[in-house]
Amino acid sequence: MISQHYPVLHVVLPLIAAPVMVLARHGGIAWLLATAVSWSSLAVSVALFAQVADGSVVSYAIGNWAPPWGIEYRIDSVNAFLLVLVSLIASVVAIYSRESVAAEVPREQHYLFYTMYVLCLAGLLGIAATGDGFNLFVFLEISSLSSYVLIALGRDRRALMASYQYLIMGTIGATFIVIGVGLLFLMTGTLNLADMAARLPGVTETRPVLAALAFLTVGICLKLALFPLHLWLPNAYAYAPSAVTAFLAATATKVSVYVLLRFYYTVFGESVVFAALPMGGILLALSLAAMFIASTIAIFQDDVKRLFAYSSVAQIGYITLGISFDSATGLTAAIVHLFNHALTKGALFMLLGGVALHLGRIRFRDIGGLARVMPLTSFGVVLAGLSLIGVPGTVGFVSKWYLVLAALEAGAGWLAALIVLSSLLAVVYVWRFVEVAYFREPSEAVSRLKEAPPSMLAASWVMVVGCVYFGLDASTTVGGAAQAAATLLGIGR
Amino acid sequence: MSPAETLLAALAVPIAGAGLIAAAHRVPNLREGITLATAVTLFALVASLLPQVAAGDRPAITLFEVMPGIALRLVVEPLGMLFAVIASGLWIVNSLYSIGYMRGNKEAHQTRFYVCFAGALAAAIGVAFAGNLFTLFLFYEALSLITYPLVTHHGTPEAMRAGRVYLGILIGTSIALFLVAIIWTWQLTGTMEFRPGGILGGDIPNATVGLLLALYVFGIGKAAVMPVHRWLPAAMVAPTPVSALLHAVAVVKAGVFSVLKIVVYVFGVDAIAGLTSVDWLPFMAGFTIIAASIVALRADNLKRRLAYSTVSQLSYVVLAAALLTPLSIIGAALHIATHALGKITLFFAAGAIYTAAHKTEVSQLDGIGWRMPWTMGAFAVGALSLIGVPPAAGFVSKWFIISGAIDAGHMTAVAVLVASTLLNAAYFLPIVYRAFFVAPPDDGHHAHGEAPLAMVVALVLTAAGTVALFFLIDWPLALARQLASG
């Protein structure tokens, strides 16, 4: 039965597709393969998600070496949720990328672009699926290295510098993670995360374990761009090719959040991280700083992609804020916002990619009156922007609902007030776009613009519709997130 | 159609209408025809629900579950029924008026105007029939957003500034306060349904109730209780039909309607009647009534004067709700209806004056009554209704509110109501006096007659309605009594 191999199949398929693309040396074939692989990964992930929806766990031994010794792929309701998210975004972006990449990347590099794209996908899915600490690091590097390449393919020469800075920061982050895993390995003698969790209670109070926690926290927070470790993110998102920005913004940081959750809840256990140590307070303070400072910086950006990149930093603050509550509702909020923010930012960056197709950089002063010539794109940006604000009927509202609920449950009314106040900052930067796009007279350059090609527009609108659909019918996403939160807390106790 | 289907259709018709209007953008006559047809259909649907609701039925439909335990749910109850009938009925008249106004002033972007208008009505109907707090909030926010393009219709820097104030205050208060209040309610009670007798009753501490009430009252910025009233004067940059239907009827009434509904069905009149923590609200509302009236008195711009009058009149409803007696609740419900008719007449008149004579200031209106007798006659009727002179409908609602205040023994409220009546007279009657009894200035710029026929017909209709409602007060009164008796 092929279904028993599902836990590994979604990683293996893109891994096999990558060398085939290099051998084929043809952009069109590579795109077809990338699309096929993304969609098959999505199918496999959805099947897995359904399989573990009741809270069960699927374990897969690579090479048939039994778990604590061999590498185990371990799918529970947490990473199944993530697998669906990543492969879903990848599938939509794959459709989108054909026209976008054709316009932004030199023709002879197309097949390499798609190779890197599927490698990045394989890495992200691998991080989510694996149950082995070192294997996690390897997949992290696979996804990171390929994303450095993808970012460097941007048209602006600043993309090179952005990629270089991301490479330095990312490598430091990954090295921190591998140091943390190494220290845990030294203390427990195992790399299997579940096994590690079982052996840790005997040595939790020792200094190397605490050092491991510190290294892992800093390393992962670098990768997930928690304020103030976010410096790589705005440039990387702003200068990468549009398809890459959309894909990375929607998935890369989200997978890092998953790694943080996995280590905090499954490996260390909440009693160590939140009860014995003040991690909750630290995360809370940094999250609030991210929400307010990054949003404020976003307001003053002239480059629209940079604006939304800073907004990403702020939104990541919401996710970590949810984690810092260390409650079922807080975790549900964090996980559901993972999904919701991925949809929103994916939609936004994909739509902006349609504008960038002709304009290159998207600065406010260049897009006055955009709504006249690109009404569908502009309206999509507005809808996704409303989701960023958290207007009811969009996914952003669902996230905000659970986040505020978690704050009130924790008895922190002031926090609830801060959460809603910070979303008002989003009103300001979203409305900057509205006023520029709708109320200015189109300039000469703008009036020559056309709507993006149908395939790009359709893919973007799939995400926009998703923003609204999952905002109105959130039972699937909230249900999945709640199950994931229960799984995380259940293991921790 | 079953009542539930009718309910759904009432929401779907204006949305479908908006789509059709957009599709017909090349043929103005067809476009306006669709607007009128949509308005009439909507009114017919809403009115068809009236007998059942009056008989005590509560048609309901749950569309789907949004989040676990939180559904998108529509329920018709007496207050919502009243609001929906008023809003949809006046939309017909307003559409007629819009056609005259938009063509008479050669406005741009007319299709966008009609589409957003239909969307705003859909949102207003959603607010009226909201079956729980979530649904209410959803349509409340939708109403803010869909009216934004109407406020900024002219696209001038001035309109954009006004749009910022409009949206900033409405979205800001609703997200920062209203949403928090809703989630807090949900966290305390585990439900968001509107229930007769309230859902917060029982063991909620006094201080919490007071804080929640403050979050709701100031969070619902559309109710324009000071200091969150600034958006309403700002919204006056919009074309007059927008000011007339939305910023005298649909949007502002959605605000006070929500406040009233939340006081009755979430807090429960009896449950909070004895609590000390809610005592501040009558004073806040009373202050708004007086302060806004004084601003209105000093405003020379006609629309601005009307806007501040609206701010003041809205707080009548809030004050009445805050008095927490059955009579005052009846008065609050009736005032939503009577003020709507009166104020839309006044705005229609203001728009007609602008279209025919291009005059916007009160001081320019000397002697205009003889050139535009129908318009200024209607204006006088509307003004009398707002002052509370029988046989205009405004008298009835004011009567009930004052009775409620006396009933509650709240002498401050009685004093406020009396003082405000005098102020109303002070800022409306001079306009009527100028129009009819002051000789026009001899500057040669007054060679004009009445506004286009469609506008005159519309404003005469609403003026007649204002008087007619006085004699037909039984049906809204029956609904209001149902509300007050729970």
Added chain:
Amino acid sequence: MKGYLVLRVVAKLMIAFMVVFALYVQFHGDFGPGGGFQAGVITAAAIVFYAIIFGLPAARAVVPDWLVEAMVAAGVLLYAGVGFAGLVLGGNYLDYFVLAADPVEGQHRGIFWIELGVLITVAGVMLKIFYMFASRDEERSR
């Protein structure tokens, strides 16, 4: 450096031995220290050596660019293919036990192909890196 007689002669002698040594390291990996990584690097080193002595165009004539790129891909594909073979033969991914009737024999067989894949890819990657850096300088000076 083609002008240096000593270098040329020594290089010609040594390159053959280097390749043979690479093969030794490769196939001895089953029993002792060694394996595809090391062998791949040694193989690549032999060709890099050739390129240094006889010039980049000469090396490119021996191992053309398309071949290098194909090697990079083919090695990975071989590796993944072995993994997939385990899957097809009824085991898990990368399961060598099922590759032959006897599990131990299966392990030998599995690791042999895996290491061959590693050799090809590592040699390919090393050469690719060398070619890229070396040729870039050439392009710029032109």
Added chain:
Amino acid sequence: MTVAGHYSYWITIVIAMAGLYIVIARGNLVKKLVGLAIFQTSVYLLYIAPGKLIGGTAPIVAEGFAVYSNPLPHVLILTAIVVGVATLALGLALVVRIKEAYGSIEEDEILGQDPAPPGRTP
């Protein structure tokens, strides 16, 4: 165990800090990469050193040996080295491209060339 008995860890820490310092303090892009490589090397030591057993031999089954060093860290670090090489190669490739695009590999000079310097928040 004494402080001296932990000498492999002390060396690890010194190497790690030296590498990290270079990454942070140097403006030259190549030197930064060198620092990064040194930093990564410290991890190799962190993993490998505890795997060695005093008196143990290489983990290859042979007659006459009973004590073997732990082979797992070696395997892991082989992988880590490959990752490190890949990172370094990619980093250097980027530096080459940056040099072509900007004509410099000094961070300050590069950031000074673009109107809105990347990496600096206003």
